[in-house]
Amino acid sequence: MPFALWFVVAGLLLTLMALAKTTLARLPLSTAQLYLLVGLGIGPLGIGLLVIDPIDEAGTLEVLTEIAVILSLFAAGLKLRTPLSDGRWRLPLRLATVSMTLTVFGIAALAYFGLGIPWGAAVLLGAVLAPTDPVLASDVQIEDPDDTDRLRFSLTGEAGFNDGAAFPFVMLGLGLLGLHDLGEGFTTWILKDVVWAVLGGIAVGAGLGTAVGRLVVHLRRAHKEAVGSDDFLALGLVALSYGVALLIGTYAFLAAFAAGLALRNEERRETGDEPADDVEAMAHEGEDEEVAVDEHSAPAYMASAVLGFAEQFERIGAVTLVVLVGALLHRAVWTVEMLWFVPAVLLVIRPLAVWVGLLGSPTTGLQRELIAWFGVRGIGSVYYLMFAETHGLNDGFSDLLLGLVLVTITTSIVVHGLSVTPVMEWYAGRARVQERLARKREARAED
Numbered sequence: 243m244p245f246a247l248w249f250v251v252a253g254l255l256l257t258l259m260a261l262a263k264t265t266l267a268r269l270p271l272s273t274a275q276l277y278l279l280v281g282l283g284i285g286p287l288g289i290g291l292l293v294i295d296p297i298d299e300a301g302t303l304e305v306l307t308e309i310a311v312i313l314s315l316f317a318a319g320l321k322l323r324t325p326l327s328d329g330r331w332r333l334p335l336r337l338a339t340v341s342m343t344l345t346v347f348g349i350a351a352l353a354y355f356g357l358g359i360p361w362g363a364a365v366l367l368g369a370v371l372a373p374t375d376p377v378l379a380s381d382v383q384i385e386d387p388d389d390t391d392r393l394r395f396s397l398t399g400e401a402g403f404n405d406g407a408a409f410p411f412v413m414l415g416l417g418l419l420g421l422h423d424l425g426e427g428f429t430t431w432i433l434k435d436v437v438w439a440v441l442g443g444i445a446v447g448a449g450l451g452t453a454v455g456r457l458v459v460h461l462r463r464a465h466k467e468a469v470g471s472d473d474f475l476a477l478g479l480v481a482l483s484y485g486v487a488l489l490i491g492t493y494a495f496l497a498a499f500a501a502g503l504a505l506r507n508e509e510r511r512e513t514g515d516e517p518a519d520d521v522e523a524m525a526h527e528g529e530d531e532e533v534a535v536d537e538h539s540a541p542a543y544m545a546s547a548v549l550g551f552a553e554q555f556e557r558i559g560a561v562t563l564v565v566l567v568g569a570l571l572h573r574a575v576w577t578v579e580m581l582w583f584v585p586a587v588l589l590v591i592r593p594l595a596v597w598v599g600l601l602g603s604p605t606t607g608l609q610r611e612l613i614a615w616f617g618v619r620g621i622g623s624v625y626y627l628m629f630a631e632t633h634g635l636n637d638g639f640s641d642l643l644l645g646l647v648l649v650t651i652t653t654s655i656v657v658h659g660l661s662v663t664p665v666m667e668w669y670a671g672r673a674r675v676q677e678r679l680a681r682k683r684e685a686r687a688e689d
Contacts, residue, residue, distance in 0.1 A: 281568020310559030319502025334399025366415025447500025
C-alpha cells in the first residue's frame with residue numbers, strides 16, 4: 243500500500259468519524275462497528291490495501307495493542323473517583339478475581355473437551371478471551387468521575403483490573419505448553435507470576451501516580467509551574483509506571499491502571515467529595531490558565547485535563563486497532579465449531595461466572611444480567627495472543643487460536659455494539675424513573 247494512500251485512508255476515516263459521531267449516537271450502532279467494516283473493506287476480504295500476516299507481524303501487533311490498552315487502562319483509572327473505602331469496589335474486584343478465574347477455566351474446559359485442544363493451549367485460550375476490554379467498553383463505562391452507578395462502575399473497574407489479572411493465566415498456559423517456567427509444584431508461578439507480579443504492579447502504579455500528582459499540584463500552587471503540560475504529564479506517567487513495572491518483573495497493565503487511579507485519588511484527597519462542575523468543564527475545554535494554578539481548583543483541573551488527553555489517545559488507538567482486526571479476519575476459518583463455541587463463551591460461561599462472582603452482592607438482578615451481557619471482548623485479547631506468539635506459541639495451535647479469538651472479538655463488537663445504545667438508554671431512563679419515585683416517597687414521608 244503506497245505511503246501517501248495511508249494518509250488518505252486515515253484522513254477519510256477520521257473525518258467520517260467526526261462527522262458521523264452525533265448520528266451514530268442516535269442509532270443502535272457503535273463506532274467500533276464502523277471501524278471493523280473499514281478494516282474489512284481495505285483488508286484482503288475487500289480491496290486488499292491492508293494485508294498483514296498476524297503470525298509474521300506478531301511483534302508489531304503486540305506493541306500496537308499494548309500501547310492502546312495501557313492508555314485505556316490509565317484513562318479507566320482516572321474515571322474512577324469513588325473512595326477506595328467505598329463498598330462498591332468489592333464488585334469489580336470480585337469480577338476480576340472470582341469471575342475471571344471461572345471464565346478462564348470455563349473456556350479452557352470448553353476448548354479441551356469440545357475442540358480437543360491440549361490443556362496448555364486451552365488454558366491460554368481461556369486467559370486470552372476472559373478479560374473484558376477497556377478500549378471498546380467505553381460506552382458501558384461510567385460517564386463522569388462522580389458516576390457511582392453500580393452497573394457502570396463495576397464494568398469500568400472490571401475492565402481496569404482484569405487486563406492485568408489475566409496475565410497469570412497467560413503465563414500458566416505458556417508454562418503448561420513448556421514455554422515458561424512454572425517451578426516445582428507451580429511454586430514459581432504462584433510466587434512470581436501471581437503474588438509478586440500482581441501486587442508489585444499495583445504498588446508501582448499507585449506510588450508513582452500519587453508522587454507525580456502531589457508534585458505537579460505543589461508546583462502549580464506554590465510556584466505557578468508545570469502549567470499547560472497535561473499531555474506530557476499523561477504520557478510521562480503512563481510510560482514511567484509501565485517501564486518501572488516491567489523492569490522489576492511485575493504486571494505493567496495493572497501499574498498503568500493503578501497510576502490513573504492514584505492520580506484521581508490524589509485529586510479527590512485535595513478537593514474533597516464534591517469537585518466543582520465548572521472546574522471540570524473548564525479543564526476539558528482548556529479555558530483560563532488561572533484555574534490550573536488556583537489553590538482550590540488546581541487538582542481537579544489537572545486530573546480532568548489529563549483524563550481528556552488520555553481519552554483522545556484512547557479513541558485514536560481504538561480506530562487503529564479495530565481496523566486492523568477487520569483486516570485480519572481473512573485469517574479466521576469459520577468452522578462448525580465456531581457456531582457453538584462463541585455463543586457458549588458469551589452467553590453461558592460469562593453469565594455463569596458473573597452470577598457466581600456476584601453472589602450476595604448489593605447489585606440488583608437486572609444489574610447482574612447487564613454486567614453479564616456487556617462482557618465486551620476486544621483489543622486486550624489480541625494483545626495477549628500476540629504476546630503468546632512472540633513467546634514461542636508459533637506452532638500448530640496458532641491458526642486455530644487466532645481464528646477463535648478473531649471471531650469472538652468480531653461477534654462481540656457486532657452484538658454488543660447493536661445492543662449498547664438502546665439497552666443503556668433504557669437502563670438510564672429506568673434509573674431516572676426510580677429516582678423520581680424515591681424522591682416522591684421521601685417527600686410524602688416528610689409530610
